Amino acid sequence: MSGATNTMTLPTLALPSPYGTVSEYTMTGPGEFTRPGAPIASRKVYAAAHVVPQMTADNTPGAPAELDWDATLAYRHELWSYGLGVADAMDTAQRGMGLDYAATCELIRRSAAEAADVVASGRYPALAGRTVRDLVACGAGTDQVDPATVEPGADGLATVTAAYLEMLDVVESSGAKAIVMCSRALAKVATSAEDYLDVYAKVFERASQPVIVHWLGTMFDPALAGYWGSEDIPTATATFNRLLAQHADKIDGVKVSLLDAEHEKQLRARLPEGVRLYTGDDFNYPELIDGDGELYSDALLGIFAAIYPAASTALQAYDAGDAARGRAILDSTRELGKHIFAAPTFYYKTGIAFLSWLNGHQDGFQMVGGLHSGRSIAHLAHTFVLADKAGLLLKPELAAERMRELLAVYGIPQDGSAPPEAHA
Template sequence: MSNSSPTLPTLRLPSPEGQLISYTMSGPGDFPRPEKPLTSRKVYAAAHVVPVMTAENVPGAPAQLDWESTLAYRHELWSYGLGVADAMDTAQRGMGLDWSATKELIRRSAAEAADVVRTQKHPALAGRSVRDLIACGAGTDQLDPAAVEAGQAGLDAVLAAYLEQLQVVEDSGAKVILMASRALAKVARGPEDYVAIYSQLLEQAKDPVILHWLGPMFDPALAGYWGSAEVPTATSTFLKLIQDHAAKVDGVKVSLLDAEHEKQLRAALPADMRLYTGDDFNYPELIDGDEQAYSDALLGIFAAIYPAASAALQAYDAGQPQRGREILDSTRALGKHIFAAPTLYYKTGIAFLSWLNGHQTGFQLVGGLHSGRSLTHLAHTFVLADQAGLLREPQLAADRMTSLLKTGGLA
């Protein structure tokens, strides 16, 4: 009997320079599921949604979701000990996922989380609450963008929209993430309008929420959020709001792709308040931390690297921070590539890896967003994911990559 390892697939891929090269896969990494809850960091992976493959998945069409695959992906994340951040920009809020589908997503995902807690389905989540397992975005995307643009929907409409969504998330049992609002960015006249709206929301919230600051690299419509294009000025407004309502703020989620700014903000937060990094470029060093503090995480990239992310957190729990940092660092190149400009198309990479790993039957996103990256970009995503040990079934991934290249005339 032979003890040799199975031969790994070799395929022809377009290189970043545009040449076809021969590439032999490396195989999956050793990333076991945890047998007990992760404790060293509090993390949420921002999950994408899987559409019905026969639906009209084109820009402007109502979202039709494959609920079985969408919810199964959340169970996959939970099984590795991670919380799920749902109905966020990773799930295409304002970029294909309409409010009707979003409400149903929040309801269904929170119900699944409650069932996990009740049945203790995943050992890595023993003793966790529903709010630990699921946090959902509340925003204002049910407002008609044309009405906002025309000045027919002002601050009162923004507040009413936020309150409606806040109620939906609270009723589901999930933790609330107060998302950045395109409508508020459009109608606010200055910092005082942001403070007024968010103060009322925090006063109305039943439990502490996560405040969400998404930068314009993720959504250009959010430029100048908190009332200023100057980040230090905007940060001052943000911090004043937090300090005035600290009892209602569980933590802040910051996605500006600026590690130094995050470290400074982290140091300025009230004691015991979490900073959930949303920096998909610099997350290894921010989660690792320094002598003063570390960041927790609420990351889209964790939906792509969740086996490695879980293994890194298990290492931190075991008192092996160097090993934890090494694992996170091994995924950094993949994160930078998936989130490369134009960053809003990072969701294409998340869905692509989901498809390669067999979590959805086709490579599609609602709203046609699966067309947001080139075949050459996706081929390099394939290589970087393989090198990070994140293609769990090499032959399946190779077969699917080859079929995509054939469709594109590259194989």
């Protein structure tokens, strides 16, 4: 929630709108967010974290990913300090959109090693008694297989299965919890629902500990059309439910990213005992986390990497028995989430990196593969406004200075020449 009682003089900027106009906006100030003094207990949550590139690297499409490891890992510490787990090497970290296989494997190993050090040191009171698997869960996918190189049939399925098992070994050997991601290559080679069930069964058989199963919708990755053997969601859901029922003992939970709250509620009600529903709905997370009085969703969310101070404070309120306050805080971030994840949804990572830069967690606004160009300056300006209104620009002067620098690059003056009408 925004710091409306702040008496300091806050910056005013001239910001563009999608309609070609420029108008003044005065910032409202940071919210009153707190780090927890004890582990969060009411919900189990992971924030899906982004990666920070070397600012001097060739951050263009197709170039190898060169990460700024200090900044990338420091962001994970920031999330941990607020009591949140980290979901790493996921689509938020640009899997399939710039983060190559070698960098993915190194990210998994480094993030898990950092988490092990945090557990051993007891650095954060909010993580007392937590394990490495609580601190970090990493995606096991098939990135090393180019879908263009495999064909439907037994050979293609064997190639995809081998790739899954290779990456599962990378994740589990690091000590992290494994998240079995959707596979573009599997979508290419599978010809039936049974193909999906057979491949996933082999992955579960290899897993030494329960995994999270991720269902990523086509709004996040159009190449996953027809996943689980059908483009019809009810039919695909029936296959998904079969998978869960057959392997419940090997599944910690499911992460569903279809941006459909009613579908998630129905799925949640049918889960086998002991299997969690980690919401991946970056539009409807407030109501899904809040629950219906009987059932609620845990969370594994990209938006939590952007709103983590508010998310943590909301969860602390739930822990304290003040569900109304927890829900109100989450609701105060909803419009920001809807905007960051607006279509084309797969560019949401740009908004998360943008807020990271505004808040001083990286030196420049760049992304692996040139993805920082994925949103317009008008979109970014509205991201700035919504983040400020939600109290999530924690250092207003720094955020304003950086926003002015970006606006100047786009030829938008900050010399008082903008018309004075209110920003839409």
